[in-house]
Amino acid sequence: MSSEALRAPDPYRLEPRPTGEHGSPAVTGHGAGGPAPKRIVVGYGFWIFLLSDVIMFASFFAAYAVLFKNTAGGPTAEQLFDLHNTAVETACLLASTFTCGMASLAVGQRSQKWTQIFLLLTGLLGFAFITLEVREFLSLVHRGAGPSRSAFLSSFFTLVGCHGVHVSAGILWLGTMMAQFYAKGFRQDIRHRFLCFSLFWHALDIIWVGIFSLVYLVGTLPPELLP
Amino acid sequence: MSSEHEFDAGSNVGEDRAPGATGPEHTLGQEVGGYVFGLALAVGLTAASFWVRSTDLVYGPGLAMALLVLAVAQMGIHLVFFLHITTDPDNANNVLALAFGVLIVCLIVFGSLWVMEHLNHNMVPMQELMRMQR
Numbered sequence: 618m619s620s621e622a623l624r625a626p627d628p629y630r631l632e633p634r635p636t637g638e639h640g641s642p643a644v645t646g647h648g649a650g651g652p653a654p655k656r657i658v659v660g661y662g663f664w665i666f667l668l669s670d671v672i673m674f675a676s677f678f679a680a681y682a683v684l685f686k687n688t689a690g691g692p693t694a695e696q697l698f699d700l701h702n703t704a705v706e707t708a709c710l711l712a713s714t715f716t717c718g719m720a721s722l723a724v725g726q727r728s729q730k731w732t733q734i735f736l737l738l739t740g741l742l743g744f745a746f747i748t749l750e751v752r753e754f755l756s757l758v759h760r761g762a763g764p765s766r767s768a769f770l771s772s773f774f775t776l777v778g779c780h781g782v783h784v785s786a787g788i789l790w791l792g793t794m795m796a797q798f799y800a801k802g803f804r805q806d807i808r809h810r811f812l813c814f815s816l817f818w819h820a821l822d823i824i825w826v827g828i829f830s831l832v833y834l835v836g837t838l839p840p841e842l843l844p
Numbered sequence: 845m846s847s848e849h850e851f852d853a854g855s856n857v858g859e860d861r862a863p864g865a866t867g868p869e870h871t872l873g874q875e876v877g878g879y880v881f882g883l884a885l886a887v888g889l890t891a892a893s894f895w896v897r898s899t900d901l902v903y904g905p906g907l908a909m910a911l912l913v914l915a916v917a918q919m920g921i922h923l924v925f926f927l928h929i930t931t932d933p934d935n936a937n938n939v940l941a942l943a944f945g946v947l948i949v950c951l952i953v954f955g956s957l958w959v960m961e962h963l964n965h966n967m968v969p970m971q972e973l974m975r976m977q978r
Contacts, residue, residue, distance in 0.1 A: 653934070657934050660938070661937050661938060661941070664938050664941060664942075665941055668941055668942065668944075668945035671945055671949060672945065672948050672949060672952065675948070675949040675952045675953055676952055678953055679952050679953045679955075679956035679957065680956075682953065682956070682957055683956055683957065683960045700894070700897070704894055707890055708890075711883070711886055711887065711890065714922070714926055715879060715883045718879040718882075718926055719876070719879065722872065722875050722876060722879070725872075725875075726872060816927060819922060819926040819927050820927070822922060822926070823919050823922045823923070823927075826890075826915055826918045826919055826922065827915060827919070829890075829893075830893055830911050830912065830914065830915035830918075831911070831912070831915065834893055834894070834897045834911050835907075835908045835911050835912070837897075838897075838907060838908060841904075842904045842905055842907055842908070843908060844905075844908050844909075
């Protein structure tokens with residue numbers, strides 16, 4: 618390298634590019650306009666976390682699929698699961714993901730009233746989901762089909778229970794978001810936290826789509842129809 | 845002078861936007877409409893999954909695959925309309941990370957099923973094992 622290049626003001630091109638507005642979302646992803654705005658970076662970082670969470674769930678899905686037939690002479694999925702309960706749980710979670718989207722629009726409009734209303738609805742629907750799930754788990758344990766009964770039931774409780782723990786943690790997070798919007802207003806850092814929360818909540822619904830389709834709907838098919 | 849155009853891409857990127865993308869040029873009504881449309885599609889696909897499971901109209905051995913396809917379609921709907929994973933230039937990194945995530949998920953799930961299927965196939969049957977231990 619010549620000494621000419623080292624004396625240049627910005628040899629490694631760390632400064633914002635002259636083209637475009639600094640930090641403007643209009644030019645991100647095109648290698649122009651300097652670093653991306655913080656909202657994009659925060660969302661990206663949290664998205665990486667969510668993908669690692671999804672990979673963890675994929676391992677539990679794989680364990681469930683592998684251990685599905687190892688019922689150790691105990692009850693099978695077909696005998697245990699009540700699809701009506703699953704349908705109501707699915708409706709609750711889908712509605713809560715929609716109200717969470719509405720809450721993020723309300724935050725965009727800086728409306729304290731609608732933000733709190735939609736977040737409360739999201740939390741109540743999430744709570745209804747958790748209540749139904751806990752009731753289902755208790756009824757399974759009472760019927761002697763607890764997690765220690767067979768490898769199939771261990772993997773079922775791990776997969777679905779892990780999703781339930783995520784939803785419960787999400788409800789706690791949602792409560793703190795409501796309090797922060799109420800006490801601190803629509804500050805930029807609070808809005809970034811809320812962006813992460815809404816990504817988390819929507820991602821949990823995607824995991825649930827996998828659970829209700831594969832664990833409940835495919836799992837309860839008669840054995841001769843299973844692949 | 846081709847080198848002049850290399851950094852010009854930023855000037856007109858606002859035009860390549862996907863249906864779920866939110867930006868300053870969308871009104872509140874359009875954004876609400878996007879969520880409602882996404883919800884309608886998700887509800888439709890969920891209802892289709894439960895309907896396919898309860899009806900006799902679908903060829904039995906194909907049911908599991910039909911449910912898998914409906915699930916993947918609904919995940920796609922959620923990604924586009926609720927998580928706003930789009931073709932927006934903002935989203936290029938998110939899409940690449942998602943593609944890598946999907947690769948790892950497929951390796952884990954289908955790899956486990958594949959390996960364990962062969963292991964089970966090559967195992968000594970349980971009754972045989974019991975007889976040998978006697």
